[in-house]
Amino acid sequence: MEEKGYFIHESSYADEGVRIGEGTRIWHFCHIQKGASVGKNCSLGQNVNIGNNVRIGDGVRIQNNVSVYEGVELEDNVFCGPSCVFTNVLTPRAHFPVHGIYEKTLVREGASLGANCTVVCGHTIGRCAMIAAGAVVTSDVKDYALMAGVPARQTGWVCECGKKLDDSLHCSCGRTYCLDDGYLRQLQNK
Secondary structure, three states, X not given: OEEOOEEEOOOOEEOOXXXXXXXXXXXXXXXXXXXXXXXXXXXXXXXXXXXXXXXXXXXXXXXXXOEEOOOEEEOOOOEEOOOXXXXXXXXXXXXXXXXXXXXXXXXXXXXXXXXXXEEOOOOEEOOOOEEOOOOEEOOOEOOOEEEEOOOOEEEEEEOOOOOEOOOOOEOOOOOEEEEEOOEEEEOOOO
């Protein structure tokens, strides 16, 4: 059904008091929980769960079968591939519930998370970073880092456009970068 400038499929449910931005499309069997905020022009695929009090920026794409748990924040233009996994408790026990005390995870603007990757809570994934399919993130990730493996290790750098940078830190799209104290920085392109 079309409501207030966004679409939510009739099989999906949004709790009272959630905020959903204009142009956002929420597909089959999704649940947006109490206190959650989903930005403008987002797309939530089939069977997506957005936990209590989660903040999702504008232009975010969340593919099928993803649960974004309380404690996770996705900035603008983040991509979450099918069945990627977020955690929010480092040492879960069924008989010792944490009662709303969750580790914070931040996924910075423009980052992409591949299908079936896992992001262990308490970490920040940098701006425009790319996490390979099936990788397990167990530490903070630098801006523009390309991460792969279990546990995830940096295997290179990626451009803002998503292509892997060559050895001279140049992208075929025309952008050029430099390393500054171990961190990638985009140069002013002419």
